[in-house]
Amino acid sequence: MDLDTRLLQQKLTEANHLPEVLILKPVTTSTNDDVREVALKGINSVLICSRKQTQGRGQNQRPWISPEGNIYLSTLLNLQTPIDGRLALEIALNIIQMPSFDALGLKVKWPNDIYFNHQKLGGILVEPISSHQAVVGVGINVSPVKDSTIHQDITSLEEIGLKPIDRLTLIAELYLAIQQAGQWFNHNCYNLAARFNHHAAFINQTIEFEHQSLELKNGSIKTSGEFLGIQNDGAIILKSETETSSFYQGRMRLLNPIK
Numbered sequence: 001m002d003l004d005t006r007l008l009q010q011k012l013t014e015a016n017h018l019p020e021v022l023i024l025k026p027v028t029t030s031t032n033d034d035v036r037e038v039a040l041k042g043i044n045s046v047l048i049c050s051r052k053q054t055q056g057r058g059q060n061q062r063p064w065i066s067p068e069g070n071i072y073l074s075t076l077l078n079l080q081t082p083i084d085g086r087l088a089l090e091i092a093l094n095i096i097q098m099p100s101f102d103a104l105g106l107k108v109k110w111p112n113d114i115y116f117n118h119q120k121l122g123g124i125l126v127e128p129i130s131s132h133q134a135v136v137g138v139g140i141n142v143s144p145v146k147d148s149t150i151h152q153d154i155t156s157l158e159e160i161g162l163k164p165i166d167r168l169t170l171i172a173e174l175y176l177a178i179q180q181a182g183q184w185f186n187h188n189c190y191n192l193a194a195r196f197n198h199h200a201a202f203i204n205q206t207i208e209f210e211h212q213s214l215e216l217k218n219g220s221i222k223t224s225g226e227f228l229g230i231q232n233d234g235a236i237i238l239k240s241e242t243e244t245s246s247f248y249q250g251r252m253r254l255l256n257p258i259k
Contacts, residue, residue, distance in 0.1 A: 011172040019045035029055040031074035032137040049073040065147045074137040080186045082131045086234040088112040090184045094177040107201035115201045119155035197229035211250030
């Protein structure tokens with residue numbers, strides 16, 4: 001066992017949350033795939049983190065650019081409550097309130113991204129194995145990411161001024177935050193709307209929301225309006241010129257962001 005693994009093991013032991021399997025890798029294809037492979041062997045607690053991914057992915061199988069040096073972490077959540085879309089929201093809320101992040105003023109962009117101002121700092125991917133068990137992946141940009149295929153504003157912990165950056169402390173805090181999020185979820189996401197809306201990116205601003213249309217079998221439509229936050233069941237509330245609607249799935253982007 002290398003020194004970093006021993007130190008991380010010590011941190012999690014002190015927090016009474018040492019997983020059965022703990023692996024730090026220099027490179028892997030996907031930490032979510034690694035955790036799924038371990039989980040299918042019957043192991044119920046696992047944490048795998050890599051410095052680089054060659055086949056990282058985000059929502060809807062979109063590629064997650066994973067250059068060396070950032071944090072790519074996956075773990076397993078075993079839940080008492082059947083999994084639904086609120087789980088990613090709880091995970092994001094617990095992550096932005098970690099000790100290392102609490103003073104940064106981070107926001108959550110519905111449904112699964114972590115933002116600083118109008119820039120993406122990280123993301124969350126929840127992949128259920130069963131109705132009560134899920135692989136949870138988190139990617140956090142530690143250093144600046146330069147890639148011509150990324151068509152959105154992104155940032156990193158270095159760029160927003162988090163210094164010094166203790167990688168092992170961040171990994172431990174992320175793991176503990178995900179496990180804590182599971183407890184909130186098991187308690188029916190108590191007061192979720194109020195807690196989320198306090199930290200919601202783009203709230204009370206004009207957004208464009210892309211979502212599937214029941215009338216268009218294979219297409220999507222875009223609706224613009226004021227983002228009023230979320231309901232307790234996790235759906236967003238969008239106020240357009242003609243009506244106020246709620247949506248459970250889709251993608252939002254800010255219109256006319258203030259730079």
